[in-house]
Amino acid sequence: MPSYLVSRYQGWHATSYAENRAWYRRLAEEGQRPRSMIIACCDSRVHVTSMFGADQGEFFIHRNIANLVPEFTPDGDHHGTSAAIEYAVKNLKVAHLIVLGHSSCGGVAGCHAMCAGEAPELEEKSSFVGTWLNLLRPGYERVLELPAEQQIVALEREAVKVSLENLMTFPFVREALDADRMTLHGLRHDIGEGTLEQYDSDSDQFELI
Incomplete structure (x- = not known):
């Protein structure tokens, strides 16, 4: 060590x-009785427990590149994230499920470069990162009409939205939401500014908290 x-x-x-x-x-x-599950990015600059002043046992945290959630696919390849979500919702019965994105996300930038044809190494079948970032391709398609300088930040927000959309394909997530046993939230953290935005599904906008 x-x-x-x-x-x-x-x-x-x-x-x-x-x-x-x-x-x-x-x-x-x-045993643990966390109130919330947070799906965050692996990025070392995103200090989830510090940001919310959390104690041990308060959060069930799952981290992956670009805070992505795959669609519900029982026989698919993305079992790690799906397994964590299943355990949090069905076994731990968390009251809140939160997707937390952030600024300057290398995974999001990599997805943008890959989808734009500027990162052929990520398109190799042997690239685990590229295969994972393909989950965000629908979000990339939605930011193409924006000016080039706005696309990366917009895609960071899309990473949160795509994950929220995919969470709704999980039957046990939808069941918990319909029964008012759990709430669903999307956030984006600006590392440099220390700010936090929350996604409002009614307006389809991110608003500062």
Whole structure:
């Protein structure tokens, strides 16, 4: 292990853990009861728990490149994200399901380049990244009419919208929503500005929180 990680762990164990030992033991014994599932990007700059001031046990977090959700496909290839969603909704019975996108997303930029024919390496069948980013191709088609300088930011928002649309193809997600057992939300975080936008399905717009 890198020495700086060992040092940080030891500091955490001697302070945060020691001061909250009873809470950690309760989590271990009673299991997790997260109120929300957050589907976020793998990007190291998106610090989900810090942004919302969350404690251990509060969020069930799934991260992947560009915070994408595939369509419901029982015999498909995208089982990791779908399995996490199924577990959160059916087993953990989360009250809120949140898709969190962000600015300067490398995955979104890669999708844009691939769909524009500028990243042939991502179009190779051997590219796991390219195959995954293909999920966002419908969003790319929707931003083509915008000026070139606006397309990447628009596609970051489309990544959230495509995921929300695909979540609605999961029968157990739709059932939980229809029964008012769960709510669905789409957000985009601007890393540099520290702002957060929420998607409004009625206006089809992202609005600052």
